[in-house]
Structures are given as structure tokens and as C-alpha cells.
Amino acid sequence: MISGNRGDSLSVADGTWTNAGSAIFNGRIRGLFGTYTAGNLGVQPLHLQCPVTVSGLPCPRAPRVTSAPRPPDAPCDLPIRPEPPTPLPCPATAPEAASRFVSSACGCSRQNHPMKPTPAIEPPPLTVSLIPVLRDNYVFVIHGAGPGPAAVVDPAVAGPVIAWLESRDLELVAILHTHHHSDHIGGAPDLLHRWPSAAVIAAAADRARIPHQTMGVADGDRLSLLSHSLEVLAVPGHTAHHIAFVLHPYPEPASNPPAPDLFCGDTLFAGGCGRLFEGTPAQMKASLERLAALPEATRVWCAHEYTLTNLTWAIAECPEDGPIAARLAAVRRLRADDLPTIPSSIALERATNLFLRADDAEELGRLRQSRNAW
Numbered sequence: 001m002i003s004g005n006r007g008d009s010l011s012v013a014d015g016t017w018t019n020a021g022s023a024i025f026n027g028r029i030r031g032l033f034g035t036y037t038a039g040n041l042g043v044q045p046l047h048l049q050c051p052v053t054v055s056g057l058p059c060p061r062a063p064r065v066t067s068a069p070r071p072p073d074a075p076c077d078l079p080i081r082p083e084p085p086t087p088l089p090c091p092a093t094a095p096e097a098a099s100r101f102v103s104s105a106c107g108c109s110r111q112n113h114p115m116k117p118t119p120a121i122e123p124p125p126l127t128v129s130l131i132p133v134l135r136d137n138y139v140f141v142i143h144g145a146g147p148g149p150a151a152v153v154d155p156a157v158a159g160p161v162i163a164w165l166e167s168r169d170l171e172l173v174a175i176l177h178t179h180h181h182s183d184h185i186g187g188a189p190d191l192l193h194r195w196p197s198a199a200v201i202a203a204a205a206d207r208a209r210i211p212h213q214t215m216g217v218a219d220g221d222r223l224s225l226l227s228h229s230l231e232v233l234a235v236p237g238h239t240a241h242h243i244a245f246v247l248h249p250y251p252e253p254a255s256n257p258p259a260p261d262l263f264c265g266d267t268l269f270a271g272g273c274g275r276l277f278e279g280t281p282a283q284m285k286a287s288l289e290r291l292a293a294l295p296e297a298t299r300v301w302c303a304h305e306y307t308l309t310n311l312t313w314a315i316a317e318c319p320e321d322g323p324i325a326a327r328l329a330a331v332r333r334l335r336a337d338d339l340p341t342i343p344s345s346i347a348l349e350r351a352t353n354l355f356l357r358a359d360d361a362e363e364l365g366r367l368r369q370s371r372n373a374w
């Protein structure tokens with residue numbers, strides 16, 4: 001039995017299928033799409049027409065077993081045309097995808113194919129590395145300890161990213177975009193030329209401005225990325241459809257404070273926030289409050305090295321502020337050695353970021369105008 005709703009992650013066979021929602025994929029497939037992750041083999045788009053048959057599994061539209069049944073007259077939020085059950089093709093017939101589903105003789109991990117039992121394997125921890133590009137952009141790489149799959153966030157350019165990945169025998173399996181600006185998506189075409197089967201994850205609402213999407217996402221979606229949970233947050237303000245990604249540790253440590261990794265693009269910066277190109281101060285305030293509510297230990301991977309300028313401005317605004325002054329001194333030392341000031345943390349931003357400390361949208365708007373003029 002498999003059933004689920006938008007955003008659910010479901011255990012299937014030896015991996016996890018994440019239902020990213022209903023969709024019309026590339027204008028052709030009407031049904032469900034999601035990701036299937038087996039072991040540490042990476043994220044893989046899995047497009048399922050509905051109803052699906054995975055060893056006789058019924059359609060995911062069915063009411064969840066563990067929740068109250070949907071009233072019979074309630075509209076279904078998954079616009080799926082009725083079709084007879086369609087057997088899923090064996091991924092072994094798709095060479096590009098087969099290498100990531102290697103658990104049986106035919107290369108297929110689905111339950112209706114002969115397969116070897118795969119023990120539950122705790123996925124290895126992930127590391128985030130940053131690649132400085134252009135004048136002050138960072139491209140982030142999410143990867144394991146050695147050669148294997150990797151994902152990149154906001155690739156402004158491709159060349160340095162390809163070289164970085166190839167030098168470490170990393171295979172790109174996913175590209176994440178926080179928003180549509182060229183210094184966040186510009187490298188995607190050449191990366192896809194090098195790794196054509198990589199998934200492209202971005203805001204579905206911005207499909208017109210962020211091309212190559214294979215997985216459009218929205219606020220609240222949960223995906224499985226490299227066997228770890230990836231949460232999507234809508235954070236409008238810098239752009240209308242800006243999103244942030246929260247990569248949760250797996251398993252969530254019971255004894256330690258949770259320390260997710262936040263990829264917030266141009267919404268929250270170390271000591272600052274993004275310009276309001278398509279949003280209002282109220283929208284940015286709400287977005288920053290969502291991010292500030294994440295665990296204090298959350299690592300903040302913002303997409304630009306603006307920290308020194310932000311804190312220099314902030315201390316001019318608040319000359320007597322001890323935490324800001326102390327942070328500015330530390331940042332000056334880092335930058336003097338040409339070292340990054342990223343990642344920050346939610347705790348540090350709460351203490352020293354004037355935009356997070358703003359009482360209301362009006363104050364945030366005034367601060368933003370002051371920072372614009374700095």
C-alpha cells in the first residue's frame with residue numbers, strides 16, 4: 001500500500017519516494033512527480049502517471065491510512081485524469097537513470113522486478129562546500145565524503161563548478177535554484193550539457209523565468225536529496241517567487257541541537273538582506289521571520305559575500321552595538337585573509353542582523369533604503 005499527499009515522503013522498496021505534488025511535466029505528463037532515492041545513490045526524478053502500479057500499489061491519491069478520510073464530496077487537489085493502471089517502465093531501459101538504481105540484476109529497484117534485498121543503510125553525512133565565482137557570488141555544493149553524487153545550489157557559472165566536481169569524481173545529480181536572477185541560474189545550461197540527467201529543482205511559479213526545470217516546487221514541499229530531507233520555504237521579497245531550501249540532517253540528532261543547512265539565496269545575507277526588487281518590506285519581514293525561526297544552529301549559506309559591507313553599514317546605524325562591533329572585527333580579519341564569512345548561523349543573525357531585529361515592516365523598509373544608499 002502506498003498513499004500520500006503533496007510533500008509526503010514514502011518508503012518504497014529500498015529507498016524513499018517523495019511526492020513533490022501533482023504536475024503537468026513539460027506539458028506532457030499529467031500525474032504525479034517526485035523523487036526516488038535508493039541508499040546514497042542520489043536524487044532521481046520519478047514521474048508516475050496515476051493511478052500507479054508498483055507491485056499492485058494503488059494510486060497515491062487514495063486517502064491516507066493514517067489520517068481521517070477525505071469527505072466524499074471534497075474536491076481532490078490532484079488534477080489527474082482517470083486512466084487505466086500503467087505499469088512503470090523498468091529504469092534499466094533508461095541507461096542514464098539506471099546507474100542510480102543498481103540493486104538488482106536488471107538494474108531496477110522496483111518491487112515488481114527481481115531484486116536483491118537491500119538492507120536499510122543510514123545515509124552518510126553530507127558536506128557543504130562553497131565555490132567563489134564572479135565578483136562576490138558563492139555556488140554551494142552538497143556532497144558526501146568521497147566520490148559520488150552531488151548537488152549544487154545557485155550555479156552562477158558552470159566552468160569552475162564542473163572543474164570542482166570533476167576533480168573530486170563527483171557526479172552532479174541535482175541543481176537547485178533559489179530564484180531567477182542570472183547570477184543564480186547562469187551555469188545551469190552548461191552543467192546540464194555535462195550531466196544531462198541532473199534534476200533541476202526550482203519554484204514552479206517561476207517556471208517561465210527559470211528554464212530546464214524537471215521538478216517545480218512550492219512552499220512546504222519536502223524532497224529527498226542525497227537521502228536527506230530537503231524542505232522548501234517560500235520567501236518572497238527580493239523576487240516574487242524566491243524560495244529557500246532547508247537541508248535537514250539525517251537522522252536528526254537526538255542529543256544535539258538540530259543543525260540544518262539553509263540555502264537562502266538573496267533573501268537573508270550575513271548581516272543584511274536582499275534588495276526588494278519585486279516585494280514589499282512586509283513580505284521581506286515575513287520571509288526573514290520564517291528563516292529566523294529555524295534552529296539557532298542552522299548554518300546560513302547565503303549566496304553573496306556582502307558581510308563586511310553589511311556590518312560596516314550596520315555599525316554606522318548602531319555605533320554602540322557591541323555584538324555588531326565584535327562581529328565586524330571578526331569579519332575584517334577573515335576578509336583580510338581572503339576567507340569567506342559564510343556560513344553564518346541563525347543565532348548570529350538574530351543577534352547582529354538589523355533586518356532581523358527590525359520591529360516592523362516600516363522599520364525594515366527604512367533600513368533597506370538606508371542600506372541601498374550606503
Ligand SMILES: [Fe+2]
Binds near residue numbers: 179181238266
Ligand atoms: Fe538576486
